[in-house]
Amino acid sequence: MKIGEMASATATNIETVRHYEKIGLLPLPARDAANYRSYGQEHLARLSFIRRARDLGFTLDQVRELLGLADHRDQSCAAVDAIATVHLTEIDRKIADLQSLRGELSRFLGDCRRGTVADCLIIETLAPAGLPR
């Protein structure tokens, strides 16, 4: 299959596929007579893996680690566990941050709707603590 087909099969930008190749995440594919990239099922599988892992928020370096582990399936699962655990901790932190941010913003909005910017607490609330209001 050509690059466009594989890209659309995985909801990936064509340029992104070439980018993954350039940074060594995707192996160099065969070329046809017109020098077009010619992909097989193994490329599709690998690209699908990369995209799903990216969707789940893994960085490309983490994806690289996971792919490395997939190539050594007889080893312990602990490394995969470690990567995912770190990731889970990060996610929990981000959720907490966003929730407190959400609280602040919705309070800001409630105040803000009362009047003009002169009374608007969005600006004031973001001013550093301890400065004159």
Next chain:
Amino acid sequence: MKIGEMASATATNIETVRHYEKIGLLPLPARDAANYRSYGQEHLARLSFIRRARDLGFTLDQVRELLGLADHRDQSCAAVDAIATVHLTEIDRKIADLQSLRGELSRFLGDCRRGTVADCLIIETLAPAGLPR
């Protein structure tokens, strides 16, 4: 105060402070005899505002808008409202995404702890649907 003091007072990298100056988010400070940047309280307040807004997930362009509004306090609050409302919607989406991701990941982890990579469901689960397992 010099740049290092202001940077550490706002938990900001010195290079980042200079960067904000370069892109016009922070006004040019006075210089002392040694050509060192010399900041006052107004710079500190503005930098604190920028950092807190960034922490809250505003882009630098949105920060620029908010700072613009702060400089014209007699205007309507509607613009601030609009920016914050868009942002609040984004935050809700991000929280939802992260929560579903969290569920998936923690399920993966539970499965993963059972054995070796050969049995590890993280890799399998991320493989494309429809491929041989």
Next chain:
DNA sequence: TATGCACCCTGTAACAACTACAGGGTCAAG
């Protein structure tokens, strides 16, 4: 007095993870 050392300066290049050209080649259909 010299000599560290921490701090400051400018300017440029790197980072992630793409995305967007510019400027060209290939190929099937009308």
Next chain:
DNA sequence: CTTGACCCTGTAGTTGTTACAGGGTGCATA
């Protein structure tokens, strides 16, 4: 036989920083 959709390489842009390289300044200490 040309229009359009697709493909190629290579370079440069994006956002928000961060990291040098290669210097200058200022204070304390041996």
